Amino acid sequence: xxxxxxxxxxxxxGRDSPLIRLCRPAYEHLLDRRGGFQRTLNGRESFTIDPxxxxxxxxxxxxxxxxxxxxxxxxGDVCLDVGAHVxxxxxxxxxxxxxxxxxxxxxxxxxxxxxLESNLRRNREGKRVKVVPQGVTDRAGEATFYAAGxxxxxxxxxxxxxxxxxxxxxxxxxxxxxxxxxxxxxxxDWILIDIEGYEVAALRGALGTLANGRVKMIVEMHxxxxxxxxxxxxxxVSLLEELRLRPRPLSGQADLWRExxxxxxxxx
Numbered sequence: 500x501x502x503x504x505x506x507x508x509x510x511x512x513g514r515d516s517p518l519i520r521l522c523r524p525a526y527e528h529l530l531d532r533r534g535g536f537q538r539t540l541n542g543r544e545s546f547t548i549d550p551x552x553x554x555x556x557x558x559x560x561x562x563x564x565x566x567x568x569x570x571x572x573x574x575g576d577v578c579l580d581v582g583a584h585v586x587x588x589x590x591x592x593x594x595x596x597x598x599x600x601x602x603x604x605x606x607x608x609x610x611x612x613x614x615l616e617s618n619l620r621r622n623r624e625g626k627r628v629k630v631v632p633q634g635v636t637d638r639a640g641e642a643t644f645y646a647a648g649x650x651x652x653x654x655x656x657x658x659x660x661x662x663x664x665x666x667x668x669x670x671x672x673x674x675x676x677x678x679x680x681x682x683x684x685x686x687x688d689w690i691l692i693d694i695e696g697y698e699v700a701a702l703r704g705a706l707g708t709l710a711n712g713r714v715k716m717i718v719e720m721h722x723x724x725x726x727x728x729x730x731x732x733x734x735x736v737s738l739l740e741e742l743r744l745r746p747r748p749l750s751g752q753a754d755l756w757r758e759x760x761x762x763x764x765x766x767x
Contacts, residue, residue, distance in 0.1 A: 527551050535621045541565055546590055547621040552614045552649060555585045564717065564749050564761045565591065568689075571715070575599045577685060579676065581635045581701060582606070582693040582719075584651045586615040586628075592689070593624045601627055603679075607634040607671040611649045633674045635694060637703040644671040654695035657727050675704030690716045696724025699735050702742070709742055716764040717749065722757055732756050743767045 530536050530550035538553060539545045541562045548556045568588075572578070572595040580589045583604035592602045602624075606612045612632060619625050634642065634655055646653045647664035655673075658666040680687065687708065692701050698718050708714060725731055735756075739746060745767055750760030 540587070540591075543569075544591060544594065546618070549585075549614050549617045549621070552585060555614070555649065555651070556587060556618070560587055561750065561761060563751065567749060567763070568592070568717070569595060572596055572600075572689060576688040578602045578689040578691070579679075579687050580604045580691050581676070582691075582695070583615055583630075584611055584693075585649070586618040588691055589615070589628050590618065590622055590624060592691075593628050597627070601629070603629050603631055603685075605631045605633055605635050607632060607644055608646045608649070608653050609669075610646065611651075611653070614649055631674075631679070633672045633679075635676060635679075635692075635704065636673050636697055636700040637675060638673065639675060639678055640673050641670050642673055644669050651693075652695065654724070655697055656729075659695060659724065660727065661723065676701065677705055677707040680708050686711075687714055690714055691718075692716070693719040696721040696728040696730075699725070699730040699738055700728065702738055706742070709744075712743070712766045716744070717761055718764060719759070719761050720746075720755060721759050723759065739764070 527550045535547040536550035536553045537545060538548050538556050539558065540560055568591065572592060574596060576596040577600065578592040578596060580592060580602060583589050583606045586604060589602050589604040604615060606615050612630060616630055619628050634644065642655050644653065644655055645658040645666040645668055647662060647666050650664055652659045652662045652664060692698055694701060698720060722732065743766060744764040746755055747763045747765055748755045748760060749763050752758040752760040755762055
């Protein structure tokens with residue numbers, strides 16, 4: 500009722516009106532005390548989320564990818580969400596793999612990770628979703644991370660040159676998918692990767708995990724960031740050939756090698 504009333508008022512006088520901006524902190528505080536903000540994603544999945552950062556959890560989010568995952572993730576599946584941000588896919592995967600599935604959500608940005616953990620708590624998924632405070636690449640160690648606040652454009656190595664957000668630098672721990680899975684004797688059913696141009700590095704660090712040809716993968720490709728990440732289209736093509744994987748666009752890209760978007764990597 501509180502959300503519906505607030506929505507009606509803000510529509511009448513404008514979401515960015517001085518009065519709405521003045522009242523917004525108190526409204527968010529009240530929602531927080533009541534448990535959170537109720538968000539229905541893509542008209543189908545409802546979650547309770549952190550009201551202070553509800554803009555990062557939109558009503559419509561990559562519907563084609565979500566529809567594909569909803570149809571294919573099975574109860575009991577083990578899922579890696581690499582670059583989990585505030586937890587949209589982590590929460591969806593936890594729901595669709597319930598009751599015995601497990602999700603490992605990798606998020607190296609401390610500010611973003613706090614929102615992720617808040618969203619998991621509000622939906623009582625803190626036990627089945629394990630938050631991993633590490634970045635993923637092709638070697639374990641540490642690296643400089645450029646954090647764009649809690650936005651989804653933070654990345655290793657250098658800031659996203661196409662974004663104007665203020666970045667701060669910090670050192671974050673790194674792992675590889677092979678090291679992570681090997682240490683825990685995990686065999687994932689699904690791997691989702693969205694790490695702002697370091698897709699090739701993450702795949703190179705997963706050669707052992709992918710060797711059996713059973714893992715299903717969705718990767719967000721960022722062609723415009725590959726040169727900043729020390730890789731190229733040709734290296735990506737060669738790696739997919741080595742792994743016997745065929746890319747299939749899920750986000751409507753006309754040219755997946757030139758356009759940002761989600762791609763299913765199918766085993767040949």
